[in-house]
Amino acid sequence: MVSHPSLTKYDVPGSPRALILMLHGGKKHSFMPVDWRSTSWQRSRAMQRAITPRARQEGVSTWLLRYRHRGWNEVDSPSPVPDARWALDEVTRELGEVPVVLLGHSMGARTAARVADHERVVGVVALAPWFEKNDPVTPLAGRRLATAHGSRDRITSPSATGAFVRRAAEVAASTETHDPGPLGHYMLRDIATWNDFAITRALAMTRPMDGA
Numbered sequence: 001m002v003s004h005p006s007l008t009k010y011d012v013p014g015s016p017r018a019l020i021l022m023l024h025g026g027k028k029h030s031f032m033p034v035d036w037r038s039t040s041w042q043r044s045r046a047m048q049r050a051i052t053p054r055a056r057q058e059g060v061s062t063w064l065l066r067y068r069h070r071g072w073n074e075v076d077s078p079s080p081v082p083d084a085r086w087a088l089d090e091v092t093r094e095l096g097e098v099p100v101v102l103l104g105h106s107m108g109a110r111t112a113a114r115v116a117d118h119e120r121v122v123g124v125v126a127l128a129p130w131f132e133k134n135d136p137v138t139p140l141a142g143r144r145l146a147t148a149h150g151s152r153d154r155i156t157s158p159s160a161t162g163a164f165v166r167r168a169a170e171v172a173a174s175t176e177t178h179d180p181g182p183l184g185h186y187m188l189r190d191i192a193t194w195n196d197f198a199i200t201r202a203l204a205m206t207r208p209m210d211g212a
Contacts, residue, residue, distance in 0.1 A: 005083040018206035023108030030071035123205030131164035150183030
């Protein structure tokens, strides 16, 4: 039984100059625990292993959060949101004032957008994100946002992502909407394309913006 969130950490030797915090997907409703059999967690775990070597070359650590519950379960506060805030507080506790990029898939991207107002967060990379029309964009104020959404996604909506990014552009430091082509939701086809977008954008967000 999983009773608390946990973190899988790939730390660089010494002190990292930045951290990529990965947030995996989930379901609309489910209070089942996220254990090692969760395909959503396994998918992000595989991505973490793939992108960590490039992150380490630039002195950036990667952490993957495992939520307590598989579902969004929105009542008062969606289930993964307090878990993500806990993880961000752990970053501060262990690493101090290190900049954090949130890298989320599906529900993880939605979670990232909710907690982007944490003082450590500098940007959000959202892969096949699950966004709804009333999701708030204010947590992204002053942050950078990059999204990738395949045109064959039948689980979450590329058009909803576009609408969310257009609203976020009013408050965010920068936004990007990327179409990786006829790819589906689960990132099982053309995995290298997903991984490359994830690490390229995440590392870019750890660096100062041009003209900053």
